[in-house]
Amino acid sequence: MQNTSLKQEFLKNWIKGLQLHSSFNKNTTIFERRKAIKLSADIAIASTRNSTTRWSRALIADASRDGSNKTLIEKISGREVPHKASLGLIRCSKRILKRSRFARRRAAPVAGLIAKKLVKSRTRALKRLVPGGEGMDEISLIKETIDYIVSLRVQVDVMGRMATAADRLIPFKTI
Amino acid sequence: MFAGNAEMSVLERQRARLNWQQESLIQHQPFAFFSENEHFVGDFLMGNGDQGFSELLLGRAMKPNPGFEDGWQGLNYGNGSEFCPLPRTSISPPAMAATNAGKAALSSATGKESFKKRKADRNHIPKAAAEERSQDKKMKGCAEEDTKLTEQNSNSKSTITTANDNNNNKGTSDQKLKPSEAPKQDYIHVRARRGQATDSHSLAERVRREKISERMKYLQDLVPGCNKVTGKAGMLDEIINYVQSLQRQVEFLSMKLAAMNPRLDFETDNYLAKEMFQVCASSIPAIGPSSESVNPTHLQFNGLGQGVLSRGLEMGANPPDVALRRTISAPVSILDTLLDSSCLNQIQPLTWDTELQNLYGMDYQQGRSTSFVSQPFTGIRL
Secondary structure, three states: OHHHHHHHHHHHHHHHHHHHHHHHOOOOOHHHHHHHHHHHHHHHHHHOOOOOOHHHHHHHHHHHHHOHHHHHHHHHHOOOOOOHHHHHHHHHHHHHHHHHHHHHHHHOOOOOOHHHHHHHHHHHHHHHHOOOHHHOOHHHHHHHHHHHHHHHHHHHHHHHHHHHHHHHHHHHHHO | OHHHHHHHHHHHHHHHHHHHHHHHHHHOOHHHHHHHOHHHHHHHHHHHHHHHHHHHHHHHHHOOOHHHHHHHHHHHHHHOOOOOHHHHHHHHHHHHHOOOOOHHHHHHHHHHHHHHHHHHHOOOOHHHHHHHHHHHHHHHHHHHHHHHOOOOOHHHHHHHHHHHHHHOOOOHHHOOOOOOOOOOOOOOOOOOOOOOOOOHHHHHHHHHHHHHHHHHHHHHHHOOOOOOOOOHHHHHHHHHHHHHHHHHHHHHHHHHHHHOHHHHHHOHHHHHHHHHHHHHHHOOOOOOOOOOOOOHHHHHHHHHOHHHHHHHHHHHHOHHHHHHHHHHOOOOOHHHHHHHHHHHHOOOOOOHHHHHHHHHHHHHHOOOOOOOOOOOOOOOOO
């Protein structure tokens, strides 16, 4: 099955990220830890895609934009291509697309049909949800959404297993 | 209805006109003509002759030129559907004579005139005009179709379309691209139904929409509960909800893991081992969700990944130290723990990487193993 290999890869990356994080900063609050876990999980799931999809690239770009120490994590957990140039390019193109979209919207009158409006608003909402979705057209948005959903399921699955395993193990361990 | 009427009237008119001409020829009374209609007679005397005129008429009768017909119809309509021949003949010649005779000039003039009439009368006779326009456009449409379709079937197809179009003469020019079995594969095959536009923009738009709907179908299969929803907006709603719920789940899980992180950090190796087993066990379909049985997997795991469990046991063996360390600095890093524990135990000089590799190797080995899983599956099974 393709999903199991995906899961294994995700888990490997995630564990690596967690190790790195815990080796870097030792004294953390629960929120920081949560953030770190989330971030490493995101980066891990993104790096399973080898930056072939746009949402994964956007995720990595966002993570690397957030902080300087996170770029380190991201670089090591997702070893592939967190190049500055490509990230800048993505950001730049996104910005341009945004601007053009706004311009178009200003120019064109609002679509008459209610259904069209509804679909448009939903598409906008979906674009906000999928990382890097703002610069996509509809076809690639749907494609990326499919991929993103698959990856999110993998993420949820593995993390849920991890959580339950932790739940199970800790009482067993502490006894 | 109008068209049939018009055709009838045209035939009738022409017949009557011929009759009338023959009569006039037999009678040879130009003066009567003069008195009746000086334009026509002037035209007649100026050298058109009856032959020319009859030729003209015959030509008119032979060629069902839509412009002519329309012109006649226009005239007919203008007259208000009277059927006596004489007034009509007296009406039609002035139109000809107004342009000062000459056969070619005549025909062109009548053409022009009829064209004008057609334009003028389009409001009055929309259906007949529409039919003739559609006939005109049918030819163009067929030609376009020929260019667009592949060479083989085009002729038969176009004839079929024309045959079909006789039934319904609205929007016939728009109907192209019949489902031809195109032998060339470099086309993107688009099927246009009746009334669909066929210019390149709308074709591209249709291709785009088809792609979107295809992917939406796939997405529908992927997202649970999306099958019941019809309509794109509803489907998008479901998708959005699903993605949001997944993201929230990830958030929640990370929160949960963060809450147990101090211990988690300490034992990531154990989790990792178990996780790997779970992951590889989940690939086997015949697995009970809560099978607590200890099986060869476990033994093998013990045998192979001694490091993990033995270290765990070792840690369990000297709890005060561990507890002390936990209380002092809760989130101990894994590497530190690893180093510490290995130093403490002096059993396993394994580094993380080798251990990881070990585990992974084991993981791949144990694809055949049935179940190590003691936890119920909470995550969504894929």
